[in-house]
Amino acid sequence: MSVEIKLSRSNRTYRPIDPLAGKIIIKSPSSISHHGIYITVNGSVNLQVRGGSAGFIESIYGVLKPIQIVKKSVEVQPSGKISAGTTQIPFSMILNDRGKGKFYETFHGANINIQYLLNVDVARGYLHKSLSATVEFIVESELAIFPEKPISPEMVFFYITQDTQRHSLLPELKSGGFKISGRICTQCFVSDPLVGELTVEASAVPVHSIDIHLLRVESIMVGENIATETSIVQTTQIADGDVCHNLPLPIYVMLPRLLTCPTVFAGSFSVEFKVTILVTFQTELYTQTKSDPRALRKWVAMESLPLELVQAK
CATH class of the missing domain: 2.60.40.640 (Immunoglobulin-like)
Incomplete structure:
Protein backbone atom coordinates (compact mmCIF):
# COMPACT_ATOMS: atom_id res chain seq x y z
CA MET A 1 0.00 0.00 0.00
CA SER A 2 1.50 3.31 -1.07
CA VAL A 3 0.60 6.89 -1.98
CA GLU A 4 2.45 9.12 -4.44
CA ILE A 5 2.13 12.71 -5.70
CA LYS A 6 2.64 13.40 -9.39
CA LEU A 7 2.63 17.08 -10.33
CA SER A 8 1.35 18.30 -13.69
CA ARG A 9 4.68 19.88 -14.61
CA SER A 10 7.79 17.72 -14.96
CA ASN A 11 10.07 20.56 -13.79
CA ARG A 12 7.86 21.13 -10.70
CA THR A 13 8.12 24.90 -11.24
CA TYR A 14 5.16 27.17 -10.53
CA ARG A 15 4.37 30.80 -9.90
CA PRO A 16 2.01 31.85 -7.08
CA ILE A 17 -0.79 32.69 -9.53
CA ASP A 18 -0.51 29.34 -11.35
CA PRO A 19 -2.72 26.38 -10.43
CA LEU A 20 -0.73 23.79 -8.51
CA ALA A 21 -2.19 20.70 -10.13
CA GLY A 22 -1.46 17.02 -10.36
CA LYS A 23 -2.60 13.57 -9.32
CA ILE A 24 -2.59 11.56 -6.11
CA ILE A 25 -1.76 7.96 -6.99
CA ILE A 26 -2.78 5.35 -4.44
CA LYS A 27 -1.83 1.70 -4.86
CA SER A 28 -3.51 -0.85 -2.61
CA PRO A 29 -3.87 -4.65 -2.84
CA SER A 30 -7.38 -4.41 -1.36
CA SER A 31 -10.09 -1.80 -0.88
CA ILE A 32 -9.63 0.51 2.10
CA SER A 33 -11.81 3.01 3.96
CA HIS A 34 -10.62 6.51 4.76
CA HIS A 35 -11.79 9.62 6.59
CA GLY A 36 -10.82 12.11 3.92
CA ILE A 37 -7.91 12.89 1.62
CA TYR A 38 -6.19 16.25 2.14
CA ILE A 39 -3.38 18.13 0.46
CA THR A 40 -1.37 20.75 2.34
CA VAL A 41 1.04 23.33 1.00
CA ASN A 42 3.71 24.55 3.41
CA GLY A 43 6.18 27.24 2.39
CA SER A 44 8.73 28.71 4.80
CA VAL A 45 12.09 30.43 5.16
CA ASN A 46 14.34 28.41 7.46
CA LEU A 47 17.21 30.35 9.04
CA GLN A 48 20.21 29.15 11.00
CA VAL A 49 23.41 30.75 12.18
CA ARG A 50 26.47 28.56 12.08
CA GLY A 51 30.11 28.47 11.13
CA GLY A 52 31.03 31.14 13.68
CA SER A 53 29.60 33.92 11.54
CA ALA A 54 27.89 35.44 14.57
CA GLY A 55 30.41 34.55 17.28
CA PHE A 56 28.89 34.06 20.71
CA ILE A 57 25.41 34.85 19.36
CA GLU A 58 25.50 31.55 17.49
CA SER A 59 25.49 29.52 20.69
CA ILE A 60 22.51 31.47 21.98
CA TYR A 61 20.25 31.44 18.94
CA GLY A 62 21.44 28.65 16.60
CA VAL A 63 18.38 27.71 14.55
CA LEU A 64 15.97 30.63 14.39
CA LYS A 65 12.20 30.51 14.15
CA PRO A 66 11.11 29.83 10.54
CA ILE A 67 9.32 32.56 8.61
CA GLN A 68 5.98 31.20 7.39
CA ILE A 69 5.24 32.10 3.76
CA VAL A 70 2.15 30.02 3.10
CA LYS A 71 0.26 27.20 4.78
CA LYS A 72 -2.87 26.03 3.06
CA SER A 73 -4.87 22.81 3.31
CA VAL A 74 -7.61 21.57 0.95
CA GLU A 75 -9.85 18.50 1.16
CA VAL A 76 -9.53 16.62 -2.12
CA GLN A 77 -11.98 13.85 -1.33
CA PRO A 78 -14.41 13.33 1.58
CA SER A 79 -14.68 10.16 3.62
CA GLY A 80 -15.23 7.03 1.58
CA LYS A 81 -13.52 3.98 0.11
CA ILE A 82 -10.63 3.40 -2.24
CA SER A 83 -10.87 0.40 -4.54
CA ALA A 84 -8.15 -2.24 -4.86
CA GLY A 85 -5.48 -1.59 -7.46
CA THR A 86 -4.27 1.82 -8.63
CA THR A 87 -6.42 4.88 -7.99
CA GLN A 88 -5.63 8.32 -9.42
CA ILE A 89 -7.24 11.36 -7.80
CA PRO A 90 -6.72 14.75 -9.52
CA PHE A 91 -6.24 17.95 -7.52
CA SER A 92 -5.70 21.63 -8.19
CA MET A 93 -5.20 24.69 -6.01
CA ILE A 94 -3.94 28.26 -6.33
CA LEU A 95 -1.08 29.18 -4.01
CA ASN A 96 -1.88 32.89 -3.80
CA ASP A 97 -5.57 33.04 -4.66
CA ARG A 98 -6.11 36.19 -2.60
CA GLY A 99 -3.22 38.05 -4.20
CA LYS A 100 -1.70 38.86 -0.80
CA GLY A 101 1.53 37.90 0.87
CA LYS A 102 5.13 37.81 -0.29
CA PHE A 103 6.31 34.66 -2.03
CA TYR A 104 10.08 34.36 -2.01
CA GLU A 105 11.61 32.15 -4.66
CA THR A 106 12.88 28.66 -3.86
CA PHE A 107 16.49 28.75 -2.66
CA HIS A 108 18.77 26.21 -0.97
CA GLY A 109 21.63 27.98 0.74
CA ALA A 110 24.07 27.30 3.54
CA ASN A 111 22.17 29.23 6.25
CA ILE A 112 18.99 30.27 4.43
CA ASN A 113 16.61 27.71 2.98
CA ILE A 114 13.43 28.81 1.16
CA GLN A 115 11.37 25.71 0.55
CA TYR A 116 7.85 24.80 -0.59
CA LEU A 117 6.43 21.35 0.19
CA LEU A 118 3.22 19.67 -0.92
CA ASN A 119 1.92 16.97 1.40
CA VAL A 120 -0.94 14.50 0.85
CA ASP A 121 -2.54 12.76 3.79
CA VAL A 122 -5.04 9.91 3.64
CA ALA A 123 -6.71 9.86 7.06
CA ARG A 124 -7.66 6.35 8.20
CA GLY A 125 -8.80 6.78 11.77
CA TYR A 126 -7.29 5.66 15.08
CA LEU A 127 -6.89 1.98 14.27
CA HIS A 128 -4.96 2.43 11.03
CA LYS A 129 -1.87 4.40 10.16
CA SER A 130 -2.51 7.30 7.83
CA LEU A 131 -0.95 7.25 4.38
CA SER A 132 1.12 10.28 3.44
CA ALA A 133 3.62 11.53 0.86
CA THR A 134 5.57 14.75 0.39
CA VAL A 135 7.10 16.38 -2.66
CA GLU A 136 9.02 19.62 -3.04
CA PHE A 137 8.07 22.04 -5.80
CA ILE A 138 9.82 25.17 -7.02
CA VAL A 139 8.25 28.61 -6.77
CA GLU A 140 9.21 31.47 -9.07
CA SER A 141 7.95 34.95 -8.36
CA GLU A 142 5.50 36.60 -10.73
CA LEU A 143 7.21 39.92 -10.04
CA ALA A 144 10.11 41.02 -12.19
CA ILE A 145 12.32 44.07 -12.33
CA PHE A 146 12.39 43.96 -16.11
CA PRO A 147 9.14 43.78 -18.12
CA GLU A 148 10.17 41.27 -20.76
CA LYS A 149 13.05 39.61 -22.55
CA PRO A 150 15.48 40.35 -24.00
CA ILE A 151 17.44 42.84 -21.91
CA SER A 152 20.87 44.27 -22.44
CA PRO A 153 23.10 42.69 -19.79
CA GLU A 154 24.90 45.18 -17.59
Whole structure:
Protein backbone atom coordinates (compact mmCIF):
# COMPACT_ATOMS: atom_id res chain seq x y z
CA MET A 1 0.00 0.00 0.00
CA SER A 2 1.50 3.31 -1.07
CA VAL A 3 0.60 6.89 -1.98
CA GLU A 4 2.45 9.12 -4.44
CA ILE A 5 2.13 12.71 -5.70
CA LYS A 6 2.64 13.40 -9.39
CA LEU A 7 2.63 17.08 -10.33
CA SER A 8 1.35 18.30 -13.69
CA ARG A 9 4.68 19.88 -14.61
CA SER A 10 7.79 17.72 -14.96
CA ASN A 11 10.07 20.56 -13.79
CA ARG A 12 7.86 21.13 -10.70
CA THR A 13 8.12 24.90 -11.24
CA TYR A 14 5.16 27.17 -10.53
CA ARG A 15 4.37 30.80 -9.90
CA PRO A 16 2.01 31.85 -7.08
CA ILE A 17 -0.79 32.69 -9.53
CA ASP A 18 -0.51 29.34 -11.35
CA PRO A 19 -2.72 26.38 -10.43
CA LEU A 20 -0.73 23.79 -8.51
CA ALA A 21 -2.19 20.70 -10.13
CA GLY A 22 -1.46 17.02 -10.36
CA LYS A 23 -2.60 13.57 -9.32
CA ILE A 24 -2.59 11.56 -6.11
CA ILE A 25 -1.76 7.96 -6.99
CA ILE A 26 -2.78 5.35 -4.44
CA LYS A 27 -1.83 1.70 -4.86
CA SER A 28 -3.51 -0.85 -2.61
CA PRO A 29 -3.87 -4.65 -2.84
CA SER A 30 -7.38 -4.41 -1.36
CA SER A 31 -10.09 -1.80 -0.88
CA ILE A 32 -9.63 0.51 2.10
CA SER A 33 -11.81 3.01 3.96
CA HIS A 34 -10.62 6.51 4.76
CA HIS A 35 -11.79 9.62 6.59
CA GLY A 36 -10.82 12.11 3.92
CA ILE A 37 -7.91 12.89 1.62
CA TYR A 38 -6.19 16.25 2.14
CA ILE A 39 -3.38 18.13 0.46
CA THR A 40 -1.37 20.75 2.34
CA VAL A 41 1.04 23.33 1.00
CA ASN A 42 3.71 24.55 3.41
CA GLY A 43 6.18 27.24 2.39
CA SER A 44 8.73 28.71 4.80
CA VAL A 45 12.09 30.43 5.16
CA ASN A 46 14.34 28.41 7.46
CA LEU A 47 17.21 30.35 9.04
CA GLN A 48 20.21 29.15 11.00
CA VAL A 49 23.41 30.75 12.18
CA ARG A 50 26.47 28.56 12.08
CA GLY A 51 30.11 28.47 11.13
CA GLY A 52 31.03 31.14 13.68
CA SER A 53 29.60 33.92 11.54
CA ALA A 54 27.89 35.44 14.57
CA GLY A 55 30.41 34.55 17.28
CA PHE A 56 28.89 34.06 20.71
CA ILE A 57 25.41 34.85 19.36
CA GLU A 58 25.50 31.55 17.49
CA SER A 59 25.49 29.52 20.69
CA ILE A 60 22.51 31.47 21.98
CA TYR A 61 20.25 31.44 18.94
CA GLY A 62 21.44 28.65 16.60
CA VAL A 63 18.38 27.71 14.55
CA LEU A 64 15.97 30.63 14.39
CA LYS A 65 12.20 30.51 14.15
CA PRO A 66 11.11 29.83 10.54
CA ILE A 67 9.32 32.56 8.61
CA GLN A 68 5.98 31.20 7.39
CA ILE A 69 5.24 32.10 3.76
CA VAL A 70 2.15 30.02 3.10
CA LYS A 71 0.26 27.20 4.78
CA LYS A 72 -2.87 26.03 3.06
CA SER A 73 -4.87 22.81 3.31
CA VAL A 74 -7.61 21.57 0.95
CA GLU A 75 -9.85 18.50 1.16
CA VAL A 76 -9.53 16.62 -2.12
CA GLN A 77 -11.98 13.85 -1.33
CA PRO A 78 -14.41 13.33 1.58
CA SER A 79 -14.68 10.16 3.62
CA GLY A 80 -15.23 7.03 1.58
CA LYS A 81 -13.52 3.98 0.11
CA ILE A 82 -10.63 3.40 -2.24
CA SER A 83 -10.87 0.40 -4.54
CA ALA A 84 -8.15 -2.24 -4.86
CA GLY A 85 -5.48 -1.59 -7.46
CA THR A 86 -4.27 1.82 -8.63
CA THR A 87 -6.42 4.88 -7.99
CA GLN A 88 -5.63 8.32 -9.42
CA ILE A 89 -7.24 11.36 -7.80
CA PRO A 90 -6.72 14.75 -9.52
CA PHE A 91 -6.24 17.95 -7.52
CA SER A 92 -5.70 21.63 -8.19
CA MET A 93 -5.20 24.69 -6.01
CA ILE A 94 -3.94 28.26 -6.33
CA LEU A 95 -1.08 29.18 -4.01
CA ASN A 96 -1.88 32.89 -3.80
CA ASP A 97 -5.57 33.04 -4.66
CA ARG A 98 -6.11 36.19 -2.60
CA GLY A 99 -3.22 38.05 -4.20
CA LYS A 100 -1.70 38.86 -0.80
CA GLY A 101 1.53 37.90 0.87
CA LYS A 102 5.13 37.81 -0.29
CA PHE A 103 6.31 34.66 -2.03
CA TYR A 104 10.08 34.36 -2.01
CA GLU A 105 11.61 32.15 -4.66
CA THR A 106 12.88 28.66 -3.86
CA PHE A 107 16.49 28.75 -2.66
CA HIS A 108 18.77 26.21 -0.97
CA GLY A 109 21.63 27.98 0.74
CA ALA A 110 24.07 27.30 3.54
CA ASN A 111 22.17 29.23 6.25
CA ILE A 112 18.99 30.27 4.43
CA ASN A 113 16.61 27.71 2.98
CA ILE A 114 13.43 28.81 1.16
CA GLN A 115 11.37 25.71 0.55
CA TYR A 116 7.85 24.80 -0.59
CA LEU A 117 6.43 21.35 0.19
CA LEU A 118 3.22 19.67 -0.92
CA ASN A 119 1.92 16.97 1.40
CA VAL A 120 -0.94 14.50 0.85
CA ASP A 121 -2.54 12.76 3.79
CA VAL A 122 -5.04 9.91 3.64
CA ALA A 123 -6.71 9.86 7.06
CA ARG A 124 -7.66 6.35 8.20
CA GLY A 125 -8.80 6.78 11.77
CA TYR A 126 -7.29 5.66 15.08
CA LEU A 127 -6.89 1.98 14.27
CA HIS A 128 -4.96 2.43 11.03
CA LYS A 129 -1.87 4.40 10.16
CA SER A 130 -2.51 7.30 7.83
CA LEU A 131 -0.95 7.25 4.38
CA SER A 132 1.12 10.28 3.44
CA ALA A 133 3.62 11.53 0.86
CA THR A 134 5.57 14.75 0.39
CA VAL A 135 7.10 16.38 -2.66
CA GLU A 136 9.02 19.62 -3.04
CA PHE A 137 8.07 22.04 -5.80
CA ILE A 138 9.82 25.17 -7.02
CA VAL A 139 8.25 28.61 -6.77
CA GLU A 140 9.21 31.47 -9.07
CA SER A 141 7.95 34.95 -8.36
CA GLU A 142 5.50 36.60 -10.73
CA LEU A 143 7.21 39.92 -10.04
CA ALA A 144 10.11 41.02 -12.19
CA ILE A 145 12.32 44.07 -12.33
CA PHE A 146 12.39 43.96 -16.11
CA PRO A 147 9.14 43.78 -18.12
CA GLU A 148 10.17 41.27 -20.76
CA LYS A 149 13.05 39.61 -22.55
CA PRO A 150 15.48 40.35 -24.00
CA ILE A 151 17.44 42.84 -21.91
CA SER A 152 20.87 44.27 -22.44
CA PRO A 153 23.10 42.69 -19.79
CA GLU A 154 24.90 45.18 -17.59
CA MET A 155 28.51 44.53 -18.53
CA VAL A 156 31.24 45.73 -16.21
CA PHE A 157 34.87 46.06 -17.31
CA PHE A 158 37.56 44.83 -14.93
CA TYR A 159 41.35 44.78 -14.73
CA ILE A 160 43.52 42.40 -12.74
CA THR A 161 47.12 43.50 -12.14
CA GLN A 162 49.68 43.20 -9.37
CA ASP A 163 48.59 46.65 -8.16
CA THR A 164 44.92 45.66 -7.69
CA GLN A 165 45.66 42.80 -5.30
CA ARG A 166 45.17 43.31 -1.58
CA HIS A 167 47.09 40.18 -0.55
CA SER A 168 50.81 39.50 -0.86
CA LEU A 169 52.18 38.03 -4.08
CA LEU A 170 55.24 36.02 -5.00
CA PRO A 171 58.28 38.22 -5.77
CA GLU A 172 58.39 37.12 -9.40
CA LEU A 173 54.72 38.04 -9.84
CA LYS A 174 55.08 41.41 -8.16
CA SER A 175 58.27 42.42 -9.95
CA GLY A 176 57.49 40.94 -13.37
CA GLY A 177 53.83 41.98 -13.28
CA PHE A 178 50.75 40.81 -15.14
CA LYS A 179 47.69 42.37 -16.70
CA ILE A 180 44.36 40.67 -17.28
CA SER A 181 41.36 42.57 -18.56
CA GLY A 182 37.82 41.68 -19.46
CA ARG A 183 34.15 42.31 -18.97
CA ILE A 184 31.41 40.33 -17.30
CA CYS A 185 27.68 40.64 -16.79
CA THR A 186 26.80 41.78 -13.27
CA GLN A 187 23.02 41.90 -13.74
CA CYS A 188 21.20 39.05 -15.45
CA PHE A 189 18.18 36.79 -15.30
CA VAL A 190 18.45 33.85 -12.92
CA SER A 191 17.50 31.53 -15.81
CA ASP A 192 20.20 32.85 -18.14
CA PRO A 193 23.92 32.05 -18.19
CA LEU A 194 26.51 34.43 -16.79
CA VAL A 195 28.48 35.70 -19.79
CA GLY A 196 31.52 37.83 -20.51
CA GLU A 197 35.06 37.58 -21.79
CA LEU A 198 38.62 37.74 -20.45
CA THR A 199 42.00 38.48 -22.00
CA VAL A 200 45.47 37.81 -20.60
CA GLU A 201 47.42 40.76 -21.97
CA ALA A 202 50.72 40.09 -20.22
CA SER A 203 52.13 37.87 -17.48
CA ALA A 204 55.70 37.33 -16.24
CA VAL A 205 54.69 33.91 -14.88
CA PRO A 206 52.73 31.33 -16.94
CA VAL A 207 49.06 30.90 -16.04
CA HIS A 208 48.05 27.59 -14.46
CA SER A 209 44.26 28.03 -14.64
CA ILE A 210 41.49 30.63 -14.71
CA ASP A 211 38.29 29.94 -12.75
CA ILE A 212 35.01 31.71 -12.16
CA HIS A 213 33.64 31.42 -8.61
CA LEU A 214 29.95 32.04 -7.99
CA LEU A 215 29.44 33.04 -4.36
CA ARG A 216 26.36 33.60 -2.22
CA VAL A 217 26.27 36.16 0.59
CA GLU A 218 23.66 35.23 3.20
CA SER A 219 22.82 37.71 5.94
CA ILE A 220 20.52 37.04 8.90
CA MET A 221 19.30 39.48 11.53
CA VAL A 222 20.06 37.97 14.94
CA GLY A 223 18.77 40.21 17.69
CA GLU A 224 20.40 43.59 17.05
CA ASN A 225 23.25 42.06 15.04
CA ILE A 226 23.61 40.84 11.48
CA ALA A 227 25.32 37.50 10.84
CA THR A 228 26.79 37.34 7.33
CA GLU A 229 28.44 34.38 5.68
CA THR A 230 29.90 34.08 2.19
CA SER A 231 30.25 30.65 0.59
CA ILE A 232 31.02 29.24 -2.85
CA VAL A 233 28.07 27.98 -4.88
CA GLN A 234 30.04 26.58 -7.81
CA THR A 235 33.35 26.89 -9.65
CA THR A 236 33.67 26.92 -13.44
CA GLN A 237 37.07 26.62 -15.12
CA ILE A 238 37.41 28.69 -18.30
CA ALA A 239 41.13 28.06 -18.97
CA ASP A 240 43.49 25.20 -18.16
CA GLY A 241 47.19 25.85 -18.48
CA ASP A 242 48.98 28.84 -19.95
CA VAL A 243 46.86 30.72 -22.48
CA CYS A 244 47.75 32.76 -25.52
CA HIS A 245 48.19 36.42 -24.72
CA ASN A 246 45.79 38.97 -26.22
CA LEU A 247 43.32 36.21 -27.12
CA PRO A 248 39.79 36.85 -25.71
CA LEU A 249 38.45 33.89 -23.71
CA PRO A 250 34.66 33.53 -23.44
CA ILE A 251 33.00 33.37 -20.03
CA TYR A 252 29.86 31.24 -20.02
CA VAL A 253 28.54 29.98 -16.67
CA MET A 254 25.20 28.23 -16.18
CA LEU A 255 23.55 29.15 -12.87
CA PRO A 256 22.29 26.24 -10.72
CA ARG A 257 18.58 26.88 -10.17
CA LEU A 258 18.06 25.56 -6.63
CA LEU A 259 21.29 27.11 -5.37
CA THR A 260 20.50 30.56 -6.78
CA CYS A 261 17.51 32.89 -6.73
CA PRO A 262 16.75 36.53 -7.50
CA THR A 263 18.61 38.83 -5.12
CA VAL A 264 16.51 39.19 -1.95
CA PHE A 265 16.49 42.01 0.60
CA ALA A 266 13.96 41.11 3.30
CA GLY A 267 13.61 42.60 6.75
CA SER A 268 15.18 39.73 8.66
CA PHE A 269 17.41 38.21 5.98
CA SER A 270 18.99 38.87 2.60
CA VAL A 271 20.51 36.78 -0.18
CA GLU A 272 23.08 38.37 -2.47
CA PHE A 273 25.60 37.02 -4.95
CA LYS A 274 29.12 37.76 -6.12
CA VAL A 275 31.31 36.57 -8.96
CA THR A 276 35.08 36.17 -8.52
CA ILE A 277 37.60 35.80 -11.34
CA LEU A 278 40.45 33.69 -9.97
CA VAL A 279 43.77 33.41 -11.83
CA THR A 280 46.29 30.83 -10.59
CA PHE A 281 49.88 31.04 -11.79
CA GLN A 282 52.37 28.21 -12.27
CA THR A 283 54.99 28.03 -9.50
CA GLU A 284 56.84 25.31 -7.60
CA LEU A 285 55.18 26.57 -4.43
CA TYR A 286 51.77 25.83 -5.91
CA THR A 287 52.81 22.24 -6.68
CA GLN A 288 54.05 21.72 -3.13
CA THR A 289 51.16 23.24 -1.17
CA LYS A 290 48.07 23.05 -3.39
CA SER A 291 46.60 20.33 -1.14
CA ASP A 292 46.87 22.56 1.93
CA PRO A 293 43.92 25.00 2.06
CA ARG A 294 45.62 26.95 4.86
CA ALA A 295 48.64 27.81 2.73
CA LEU A 296 49.10 31.43 1.78
CA ARG A 297 47.99 31.75 -1.83
CA LYS A 298 50.65 34.14 -3.00
CA TRP A 299 50.45 32.76 -6.55
CA VAL A 300 46.77 33.76 -7.02
CA ALA A 301 45.28 36.97 -8.41
CA MET A 302 41.56 37.74 -8.21
CA GLU A 303 38.81 40.26 -8.77
CA SER A 304 35.35 40.14 -7.13
CA LEU A 305 32.25 41.89 -8.45
CA PRO A 306 28.67 42.05 -7.11
CA LEU A 307 26.14 40.05 -9.13
CA GLU A 308 22.45 40.96 -9.19
CA LEU A 309 20.06 38.21 -10.26
CA VAL A 310 16.50 39.00 -11.31
CA GLN A 311 13.47 37.06 -12.50
CA ALA A 312 11.87 37.44 -15.91
CA LYS A 313 8.16 37.49 -16.62
